[in-house]
Amino acid sequence: MLPEFIDDLGHGIYAIDTGFQRPRFDAAFLIVENCRAAFIDTGTNHAVPRLLAALTALGLTPEAVDWVIPTHVHLDHAGGVGLLMQSLPNARALVHPRGLRHMVDPKALWLGALAVYGDAEMQRSYGRLVPVPAERAEASHDGQVITLAGRPLLLIDAPGHARHHHVIWDPLSRGWFTGDSFGLSYREFDVDGRPWVLPTTTPVQFEPEALKATVMRMLGYEPLRMYLTHYAAIGGSEDEVRRHAGELLLQVEEVTALATSLRDAPDRHERLKAGLMASYLAGLARRGWAGDPAQAREWLATDAELNAQGLEVWLDRPAR
The missing domain is CATH 3.60.15.10 (Ribonuclease Z/Hydroxyacylglutathione hydrolase-like)
Incomplete structure (x- = not known):
């Protein structure tokens, strides 16, 4: 055991x-x-x-x-x-180079x-x-294939969460090791075995368009599962992975729209953090999660803080 x-x-x-x-x-x-x-x-x-x-x-x-x-x-x-x-x-x-x-x-x-x-x-x-x-x-380099006792593993460049990010494709399991490029999914929030996924926009290199392109590139391999550092495996079928991807990308649109709407707010950080937390709790409620909202706030407080910081860096980036 x-x-x-x-x-x-x-x-x-x-x-x-x-x-x-x-x-x-x-x-x-x-x-x-x-x-x-x-x-x-x-x-x-x-x-x-x-x-x-x-x-x-x-x-x-x-x-x-x-x-x-x-x-x-x-x-x-x-x-x-x-x-x-x-x-x-x-x-x-x-x-990653x-x-x-x-x-x-x-x-x-x-x-x-x-x-x-x-x-x-x-x-x-x-x-x-x-x-x-x-x-x-x-x-590493984009498209690199290494082997583990004859088992191939493919690495591709995966910007969006960070520019120093690559992801690893395992053809045997038809799964991607995604780091933070396919968001976060905490097992405490599973409902009847169904995971909840949220994007991570932590500082300092969050780029929504690049992240969307990375997610779509991974979907092109028709994965059955995604191995997330936070936390473990989600998926089980191609349709399920695509459903998670759709939810993830919709939330990317929502949080960037929220950030843009608060660009010039004098209390931008606190309002952005509060807006993110409200979005998380609403998403959990829609999925039928029946846990304690105070506990959810505690578990998600660091994510709300760091994701707000990352969105502000994105808002203020001159090249954007």
Whole structure:
């Protein structure tokens, strides 16, 4: 029996709860094929013991890991890459070309997050970032195919959430490892097994048109499931994935319209944050979620805050 922090998703794919923020909020994925393994996203430094424990639970050694692939370099996805790599002697890190330098020298990542959160919170949530040796890291490219014990994995450029984002297609499961490019879906809000999906517009590179193009490009592969870092697998059929995509893109239109309507409001941030929260609660009510609204507000407060910040960066970007 697997530990409770590991979910077997089939096709040799496992979601590992990294323990970040709250249970089943942040996933790292482990793909196993013919006794070889690859991690997609790692969570933070604090997740590394769980990731190594997952290998042991599945009868694998650290030497069996060939690839560590962060979808992008935001710290809840990639903060643990350097520390994890220290325990994986045969692994190579495969990183989007816009994010590679931040894995080799994470100083800018650290300082940027430090300015937002402060040192105490950085240590509590993320731990000191560890660089990846340059000789063990490489940049991905659009259309790249790598293999894991003969199992092909396709990487494509996936801007919209961040310009340093790629997504990974697994033909065996007909699923995409989407990072944050297919939004968020928290298991607490499932209704009769039906997930609720919402877009993430966190700072600083949210671009709605690029995000729409990324989602449509992924749909072109006729996926059956999407593997979301926040959290785990959604879908089950092509029609279900397309339905989630439609809901996601409609919400992108709604939140960008809300932001545009508040562009010159003197209390823009607070009104935008309140508008986002109202939209989230209304969406849950339409789906028949019958939980405590106060609890929903608590779970979604960070998303409302960060998504408001990201929308404001988008509003104020001169090139827009």
